[in-house]
Amino acid sequence: MFDYGILLYPGANRVYADAAAGLLRAELAVFGEALPTPPAEIGERRIGGVTYVTFRTEGALSEEDVALLSNLSSLYALFEFGGELLRPLEIRPLDTLDSDLLTIQKYPGKTNELFTKLLLNVTLLSRDRPGLTGPRRPHVVDPLCGRGTTLNQAMMYGLDATGLDVDKRDFEAYERFLKTWLRQKRIKHTADTGPLRRHKHRLGQRLEVEYGLDKQRWKAGDTRRVTFFNADTLTTDELLKAGSADVVVADAPYGVQHGSHQPDELTRSPRDLLAAAVPGWTRVLKAGGALGLSWNTHVVKRDEIAAILERAGLEVRTGGPFEGFAHRVDQAILRDLIVARKPA
Numbered sequence: 187m188f189d190y191g192i193l194l195y196p197g198a199n200r201v202y203a204d205a206a207a208g209l210l211r212a213e214l215a216v217f218g219e220a221l222p223t224p225p226a227e228i229g230e231r232r233i234g235g236v237t238y239v240t241f242r243t244e245g246a247l248s249e250e251d252v253a254l255l256s257n258l259s260s261l262y263a264l265f266e267f268g269g270e271l272l273r274p275l276e277i278r279p280l281d282t283l284d285s286d287l288l289t290i291q292k293y294p295g296k297t298n299e300l301f302t303k304l305l306l307n308v309t310l311l312s313r314d315r316p317g318l319t320g321p322r323r324p325h326v327v328d329p330l331c332g333r334g335t336t337l338n339q340a341m342m343y344g345l346d347a348t349g350l351d352v353d354k355r356d357f358e359a360y361e362r363f364l365k366t367w368l369r370q371k372r373i374k375h376t377a378d379t380g381p382l383r384r385h386k387h388r389l390g391q392r393l394e395v396e397y398g399l400d401k402q403r404w405k406a407g408d409t410r411r412v413t414f415f416n417a418d419t420l421t422t423d424e425l426l427k428a429g430s431a432d433v434v435v436a437d438a439p440y441g442v443q444h445g446s447h448q449p450d451e452l453t454r455s456p457r458d459l460l461a462a463a464v465p466g467w468t469r470v471l472k473a474g475g476a477l478g479l480s481w482n483t484h485v486v487k488r489d490e491i492a493a494i495l496e497r498a499g500l501e502v503r504t505g506g507p508f509e510g511f512a513h514r515v516d517q518a519i520l521r522d523l524i525v526a527r528k529p530a
């Protein structure tokens with residue numbers, strides 16, 4: 187047996203308070219779906235006054251295994267234990283761009299970037315072919331994308347991403363942010379904006395960005411895409427082709443007021459919104475793809491969300507780590523996540 191320990195990113199405790207290690211343990215168990223030797227005996231240990239998430243594997247972790255685990259959302263460092271000594275393993279996260287892409291934007295109602303990465307990870311790993319990337323680059327859709335935290339995390343992974351949000355201010359803020367960021371980082375790109383129409387009706391606005399991860403790839407035509415439709419999420423299956431998304435990932439409205447800028451209809455319980463939107467989201471999902479949702483359990487119960495997903499024909503992942511992600515955000519929000527797969 188081989189023993190390992192993960193040191194948590196220090197900022198994770200600020201985000202999740204006491205829940206950081208528990209969330210990492212659940213996330214690690216889901217990562218096991220993509221590892222040849224899944225982690226066993228996942229636990230916690232205090233060493234030198236610091237908490238580590240510990241696990242054992244039958245075989246030693248390979249370089250590819252370590253590369254995959256490097257993307258755990260709150261991993262700071264990974265060690266192999268040998269007796270009393272900790273041997274650091276070289277981590278190689280996928281990150282293709284500077285991390286300030288995720289941290290510069292600050293606004294009320296932003297989904298924390300560590301949690302966004304966690305939700306995207308467990309959804310990508312719940313597909314029938316679990317993995318964060320793959321031979322065919324996954325397309326990530328966030329149909330309630332706000333100011334684009336999921337889109338930015340997908341960019342960090344070098345994936346294509348599409349978001350929808352009905353809030354015009356979110357759209358305009360994201361457009362301004364992304365164009366400025368790409369310009370300041372001298373990343374080769376094109377950005378096209380304009381009205382969004384379907385069947386002669388104006389639905390809202392659209393932003394279509396194509397960029398190269400570096401100059402060579404841009405020159406060779408090896409580009410990535412980010413698209414933002416400023417439109418109601420109920421139009422998702424009008425705007426996107428059936429079966430075009432590998433994952434659909436969304437942080438649902440919390441049913442509480444985040445600052446005063448959001449109109450009331452956007453802050454009510456998400457139950458009705460999800461019941462109306464999930465069938466359309468499911469149509470744009472590929473067979474074998476996965477849908478991941480986070481929400482405030484104070485306003486909708488897990489069973490109700492599961493029933494909405496099952497009615498749309500999705501298979502909800504249950505048991506073990508999939509029921510170990512609930513955590514307190516603040517007095518009004520107890521957040522949980524649920525993942526479901528579209529049968530292949």
Ligand SMILES: C[S@@+](CC[C@H](N)C(=O)[O-])C[C@H]1O[C@@H](n2cnc3c(N)ncnc32)[C@H](O)[C@@H]1O
Nearest residue numbers: 296297330331332333335351352353418419439
């Ligand atoms: C919890 S926020 C998501 C925040 C986002 N993850 C971020 O970090 O910016 C939920 C989002 O759902 C959007 N929303 C609510 N109802 C919608 C609808 N019918 N169509 C599209 N977006 C909607 C809100 O405008 C809000 O931005």
